[in-house]
Amino acid sequence: MQIEKQIYLDGENMKVTKEDLENVAVLSRLSVPADKAETYIQQMDSILTYMDNLSKVDTEHVKPTTYALPMQNVFREDVVKPSLPREEALQNAPLQEDGYFKVPKVLED
Numbered sequence: 001m002q003i004e005k006q007i008y009l010d011g012e013n014m015k016v017t018k019e020d021l022e023n024v025a026v027l028s029r030l031s032v033p034a035d036k037a038e039t040y041i042q043q044m045d046s047i048l049t050y051m052d053n054l055s056k057v058d059t060e061h062v063k064p065t066t067y068a069l070p071m072q073n074v075f076r077e078d079v080v081k082p083s084l085p086r087e088e089a090l091q092n093a094p095l096q097e098d099g100y101f102k103v104p105k106v107l108e109d
Contacts, residue, residue: 015052016045 021041025032032040083089086099095102 015048016041020044 018037018041021032021037021044024030024044090096090099090101093101
């Protein structure tokens with residue numbers, strides 16, 4: 001199947017709006033310069049259009065798979081090894097008490 005490449009440079013039929021770009025920017029904690037906004041909108045729209053074209057590919061005879069490559073022996077043997085000395089492990093801890101990491105309380109009494 002031929003995959004279509006559609007880029008709407010005139011702004012018509014675009015899937016991505018300025019509000020979408022602003023929402024993505026907020027969620028990803030990025031600032032979008034005003035002079036780059038239109039370029040980013042067009043790029044995002046092009047990506048989403050391509051992804052939409054992928055949904056048109058016939059996958060009826062393709063078996064579902066969890067991994068693209070065969071998986072085998074993914075677990076290593078559990079071997080006891082020396083660990084960091086306590087002082088070295090705690091040296092960068094923001095809070096410590098009696099030789100342990102101290103963390104804020106997260107459960108109610």
